Amino acid sequence: MQRNKYKEYFNSLADNRISYRRSKAYYWDSITKYCNYFLHEENSVLEIGCGTGELIHEVKGKRKVGIDFSEIMIENAKKQFSDCEFHVMSAESLYLDEKFDVVILSNLIGWLDDIELVFKNLHSVCHEKTRIIVTYFNYFWAPLIKFAEFIGIKKKTLPLSWLSNKDIGNLLYLSGFDVYRRNRKLLIPYYIPLLSYFFNRIIEKLPLFNSLTINNFVFARPMPKTDDFTEKYSATVVIPARNESGNIENAILRLPKFSKHLEIIFVEGNSTDDTWEKIKEIQLKYKDTHDIGITQQEGKGKGDAVRKGYSIAKGDILMILDADLTVPPEVLPKFYNAIASGKGEFINGSRLVYPMEKNAMRFLNTLGNKFFSLAFTWILEQPIKDTLCGTKVMFRDDYNRLVKNRSFFGDFDPFGDFDLIFGAYKLNLKIIDLPIRYQERTYGETNISRFKHGFLLLKMWLYAAGKIKFRI
Numbered sequence: 001m002q003r004n005k006y007k008e009y010f011n012s013l014a015d016n017r018i019s020y021r022r023s024k025a026y027y028w029d030s031i032t033k034y035c036n037y038f039l040h041e042e043n044s045v046l047e048i049g050c051g052t053g054e055l056i057h058e059v060k061g062k063r064k065v066g067i068d069f070s071e072i073m074i075e076n077a078k079k080q081f082s083d084c085e086f087h088v089m090s091a092e093s094l095y096l097d098e099k100f101d102v103v104i105l106s107n108l109i110g111w112l113d114d115i116e117l118v119f120k121n122l123h124s125v126c127h128e129k130t131r132i133i134v135t136y137f138n139y140f141w142a143p144l145i146k147f148a149e150f151i152g153i154k155k156k157t158l159p160l161s162w163l164s165n166k167d168i169g170n171l172l173y174l175s176g177f178d179v180y181r182r183n184r185k186l187l188i189p190y191y192i193p194l195l196s197y198f199f200n201r202i203i204e205k206l207p208l209f210n211s212l213t214i215n216n217f218v219f220a221r222p223m224p225k226t227d228d229f230t231e232k233y234s235a236t237v238v239i240p241a242r243n244e245s246g247n248i249e250n251a252i253l254r255l256p257k258f259s260k261h262l263e264i265i266f267v268e269g270n271s272t273d274d275t276w277e278k279i280k281e282i283q284l285k286y287k288d289t290h291d292i293g294i295t296q297q298e299g300k301g302k303g304d305a306v307r308k309g310y311s312i313a314k315g316d317i318l319m320i321l322d323a324d325l326t327v328p329p330e331v332l333p334k335f336y337n338a339i340a341s342g343k344g345e346f347i348n349g350s351r352l353v354y355p356m357e358k359n360a361m362r363f364l365n366t367l368g369n370k371f372f373s374l375a376f377t378w379i380l381e382q383p384i385k386d387t388l389c390g391t392k393v394m395f396r397d398d399y400n401r402l403v404k405n406r407s408f409f410g411d412f413d414p415f416g417d418f419d420l421i422f423g424a425y426k427l428n429l430k431i432i433d434l435p436i437r438y439q440e441r442t443y444g445e446t447n448i449s450r451f452k453h454g455f456l457l458l459k460m461w462l463y464a465a466g467k468i469k470f471r472i
Contacts, residue, residue: 065100138213307416
């Protein structure tokens with residue numbers, strides 16, 4: 001049987017594995033670093049095919065477990081790392097009685113007899129929010145790897161399967177997993193002073209060169225269950241309002257009833273009209289039919305207002321509705337359905353699909369939004385069409401995790417859109433767009449300055465590119 005042949009092979013390598021891996025640390029560390037970008041200290045992590053345990057030891061996590069079918073590899077892993085738990089176990093016979101937040105299969109799947117079977121077995125160690133990270137060689141590198149083995153700078157390996165990102169994604173899908181991100185990393189797998197940094201941090205990000213990198217990464221999560229979700233979650237709609245007196249009552253009247261319980265929170269922000277008085281009037285008027293909370297922000301900007309509202313929200317799902325009502329309140333049930341059904345974990349409104357009303361968005365604003373759409377798709381490695389739409393939806397538990405990790409990007413976004421999008425990316429959430437019809441204002445004027453705020457958004461994008469694209 002092929003598996004027995006592979007087991008003998010790895011047992012023969014086990015005694016020299018630690019020193020050999022250390023000699024190729026630049027390559028292996030690049031995989032660890034990329035995985036670590038999406039991990040957090042509170043995670044429980046399982047690595048399948050852990051070898052002598054270096055990766056599972058170095059990744060973040062409160063509980064870390066590694067399995068491998070080679071007894072000698074596991075014996076050496078236990079000697080090296082007492083902070084991890086190791087088991088002799090094959091991927092095909094996975095039987096741990098535990099659910100993990102993250103499961104990593106690093107450079108393993110080519111050695112497996114039945115990859116689909118192993119992927120299906122992963123469900124036994126997954127809960128509904130588990131993340132699967134699969135890393136593997138780029139097939140383009142096969143001749144170069146064989147040449148490296150021929151000249152002796154790499155150990156010779158047995159024949160193994162070569163799979164593209166598409167192949168891996170297809171096998172995950174057949175096994176009941178939803179693939180939401182693919183990426184490629186590392187143009188030069190050896191450390192060459194200055195040259196490695198330049199090619200692996202800058203040149204590899206370019207489209208043509210990116211397809212030539214050695215490592216493929218595929219991220220997946222269990223397929224969402226199709227249970228009835230209409231009454232499963234409660235929701236909070238946060239409505240930031242500055243100089244929006246004429247829209248306050250319409251926001252209540254036009255907002256449909258959906259979810260198990262609907263909470264509405266108005267956050268008034270330094271208005272010069274009677275918006276705050278109107279909010280208090282509406283709260284009193286509809287107190288018998290609506291759960292309405294009201295507060296005033298102490299800082300400035302929509303981002304500050306959203307944070308203020310979210311800090312007192314009680315709903316399972318958090319939503320933003322701009323008080324100008326250019327995003328119709330009537331569409332919020334669609335956002336609820338998208339997140340409650342598991343289609344996505346961060347639902348981003350998109351105004352750039354349907355035709356807009358004549359004066360809904362000025363021409364330069366439209367161009368700016370399209371630019372940021374392309375720029376963000378490149379950074380986030382998944383399509384996102386309209387980064388500046390005010391309506392964004394996520395689970396409160398995920399938002400609380402975002403707050404804990406906010407220090408990574410810092411408090412740099414007065415609008416709040418980028419803060420939430422970047423935070424969702426760092427949390428490894430599945431981001432999806434939900435098209436809406438953008439409408440004209442019926443009251444008041446926009447608080448956005450095209451050139452001043454456009455330049456600020458560009459600065460924030462450049463800052464984020466440094467934190468995301470050129471950090472990992």
